[in-house]
Amino acid sequence: MTGTSFSRRRLLTAATAAAAGLALNACAGRSLGDYAQVSGEVPDKFARRQRVVLWSAFTSHNAEVLQTIVDGFNASQSDIYCEIQLFPGYNALDSKLAASFVVSQVPDLVTLSDVNWNRYFLAEALEPLSGYFDASFRPDFYHPTFLKEGTIRNEIYWLPWARSTPLFYYNKEIFAGAGLPDRGPKTFTELREWGRQLKGYKHNGSPVKMRAYNGKDDWYFQGSAWAFGGSYSDGMTSKLASEETIAALEFDRAFIHDDQMAYLASDVNGDFAAGVAASMCTSTGALTSLLKAAKFEIGAAFLPEEVQPGVPTGGSGLAIMRNASKTRKQATWELVKYLAQTGAPEWSLNTGYLPVTTSALNSPKIQERNAKNPQYQVAQDQLSLARPPDVMRRYVNELISEMLIVLQKVYSANADPGETLREAVRNLDPAVQRVLPKYHRLVAP
Numbered sequence: 001m002t003g004t005s006f007s008r009r010r011l012l013t014a015a016t017a018a019a020a021g022l023a024l025n026a027c028a029g030r031s032l033g034d035y036a037q038v039s040g041e042v043p044d045k046f047a048r049r050q051r052v053v054l055w056s057a058f059t060s061h062n063a064e065v066l067q068t069i070v071d072g073f074n075a076s077q078s079d080i081y082c083e084i085q086l087f088p089g090y091n092a093l094d095s096k097l098a099a100s101f102v103v104s105q106v107p108d109l110v111t112l113s114d115v116n117w118n119r120y121f122l123a124e125a126l127e128p129l130s131g132y133f134d135a136s137f138r139p140d141f142y143h144p145t146f147l148k149e150g151t152i153r154n155e156i157y158w159l160p161w162a163r164s165t166p167l168f169y170y171n172k173e174i175f176a177g178a179g180l181p182d183r184g185p186k187t188f189t190e191l192r193e194w195g196r197q198l199k200g201y202k203h204n205g206s207p208v209k210m211r212a213y214n215g216k217d218d219w220y221f222q223g224s225a226w227a228f229g230g231s232y233s234d235g236m237t238s239k240l241a242s243e244e245t246i247a248a249l250e251f252d253r254a255f256i257h258d259d260q261m262a263y264l265a266s267d268v269n270g271d272f273a274a275g276v277a278a279s280m281c282t283s284t285g286a287l288t289s290l291l292k293a294a295k296f297e298i299g300a301a302f303l304p305e306e307v308q309p310g311v312p313t314g315g316s317g318l319a320i321m322r323n324a325s326k327t328r329k330q331a332t333w334e335l336v337k338y339l340a341q342t343g344a345p346e347w348s349l350n351t352g353y354l355p356v357t358t359s360a361l362n363s364p365k366i367q368e369r370n371a372k373n374p375q376y377q378v379a380q381d382q383l384s385l386a387r388p389p390d391v392m393r394r395y396v397n398e399l400i401s402e403m404l405i406v407l408q409k410v411y412s413a414n415a416d417p418g419e420t421l422r423e424a425v426r427n428l429d430p431a432v433q434r435v436l437p438k439y440h441r442l443v444a445p
Helices: 008-022 060-076 090-102 116-122 144-149 172-177 188-198 219-227 243-258 268-273 284-293 326-351 364-372 374-385 391-395 397-413 417-442
Strands: 050-056 080-086 109-113 159-164 166-171 209-214 262-265 277-283 298-301 314-320
Touching (some): 090 109, 090 116, 116 391, 144 159, 159 326, 166 284, 166 374, 188 243, 219 243, 277 284, 326 364
Parallel strands (some): 050 080, 050 109, 209 262
């Protein structure tokens, strides 16, 4: 069990680099003129086709799955060739995309995370998509919860693709050995009670902690804040220092430092698969790889509640760049249709991400998989409780980096949750004030 450490400089530099490069308050993403297409390579057999460039943040297995789907697209017709260019995660892609606007060279289709896409919307860099739909490919082909999240003022800008929620995962072998129920805890209070019951229990000769915490992503704490009745914001008004949000962070602090039955892990999934932690909260998108890695039966359950559900949506979707030429955008739309109508079931089936289209939801292969591995069905069922990120998390780039610092201080150093969150509110105020004019002009009801 090892902790993880971040400096303020490192976090703020990484998280704000893209925002600085995109120049949200300047002219990046301006709608004047067509930008050149980013460079790449086209195989000779596709040389006469219209080239479409897809920038993808997926790596390893998921990258292979996407390539297989796109290979199917390239083989399905004779006019368009899609080239995938890979980046090691959303932050790397985000930084490169920001830089591409500076030199007026952009890809055509981009996988943007659930929060990054909003900032490109503010920069007016995303193509409005509602007018591309027709009777053969309608908006209602997509799951309404996810489609709504990519819609602003009745216009669609971001289409669902690799969408997820967190799940509560638990080691059934450890739970049984410690006399715990074969289910997830209904509340965080019950989770803490179970942690006390687990205390002193050894698995394969080593002590076990109840939960491994992820300090590299504040996504999970946002859900916990909701569960306790708190939030990050109400619109663009911060709620980080509300009594309820503080209570959620105080729960984590006490679970880690007072009970000593949880800890900040450097590799949450790895520790869980190794039997070091009895439970964790991580993405539905990790389910397939977890089932392969674990040597024990994995239980999956809804996230714990406290006073209400706290299930955040996450993952990424697809956006077309506004400054691509009209010809490129029309060709890109053909790729989008193929991904939704043909690729979506295969993507969900082979990655663990949630089905985002009706064709995926109704796919016999996915229904068969869910019957065989009910953990996948749990993920789909929990979607009815899910909600999108709070507004400030979506539009204020610095919020995530600031919250990672907050979590690091509390989880690692046992800092006071109230003082730490109040400091975060003060630190974030200049960024909020910077974003407010564009938010009110482009987003606010």
